[in-house]
Amino acid sequence: MGKFIKEIDNYIDKSAAFAQPILMHLRELVHEVCPDVEEKIKWGFPHFDYKGEMMCSMAAFKQHAVMGFWKASIMKDKSLGNMAKSEQAMGHLGKITSLKDLPSDKKLTSYIKEAMQLNELGIKLPARPKSTEKKVLVIPDYFLKAMAKNKKAKQVFDNFAYSHKKEYVEWITDAKTEATRDKRMKTAIEWIAEGKGRNWQYKR
Numbered sequence: 001m002g003k004f005i006k007e008i009d010n011y012i013d014k015s016a017a018f019a020q021p022i023l024m025h026l027r028e029l030v031h032e033v034c035p036d037v038e039e040k041i042k043w044g045f046p047h048f049d050y051k052g053e054m055m056c057s058m059a060a061f062k063q064h065a066v067m068g069f070w071k072a073s074i075m076k077d078k079s080l081g082n083m084a085k086s087e088q089a090m091g092h093l094g095k096i097t098s099l100k101d102l103p104s105d106k107k108l109t110s111y112i113k114e115a116m117q118l119n120e121l122g123i124k125l126p127a128r129p130k131s132t133e134k135k136v137l138v139i140p141d142y143f144l145k146a147m148a149k150n151k152k153a154k155q156v157f158d159n160f161a162y163s164h165k166k167e168y169v170e171w172i173t174d175a176k177t178e179a180t181r182d183k184r185m186k187t188a189i190e191w192i193a194e195g196k197g198r199n200w201q202y203k204r
Helices: 006-014 019-033 078-086 105-120 141-148 151-159 162-173 178-193
Strands: 038-042 045-050 053-060 065-069
Touching: 006 019, 006 038, 006 045, 019 045, 019 053, 019 065, 019 105, 045 105, 053 105, 141 151, 141 178, 151 178, 162 178
Parallel strands: none
Antiparallel strands: 038 045, 045 053, 053 065
């Protein structure tokens, strides 16, 4: 059986008066539908886990409360999916100011059961698509001119991964004085010519 934890009792007690009956009702319904639910406080508000995964959550603000389903974007009810995309008010049932704003217990029960089933089947949220936007690193002219004087360093630098290039550029442009910048530039060229990344000395 799922256990009611003190941390969520305290969260509800500290919530605004209008939100307390909403939170208590949602909590009791989740336990009723999913007896093996596990309560946790994550990111400062109540969560309900099932089968080792997040299932749903609830939270209270100054003027409204919310309930969210971790896998709302792949649940059958399209309104949940649309709300998941827009992330209005952080929840998927809109802003809840009283018990009257909640869907019927029958509908909430169906949502909870579907969320349970997704966890039981081990269905994961789809990976977020990687950005196709090309990363552009702005390299100062003085950096390019210094690099041009050492063919080996330039060749290695041109073949470096974006992250390696960025580390060197940021290190040099962060210099507070021109003397420090020139010193770092000289060191950078030596290291780059040897094929070393900016933080090579910290890597085993």
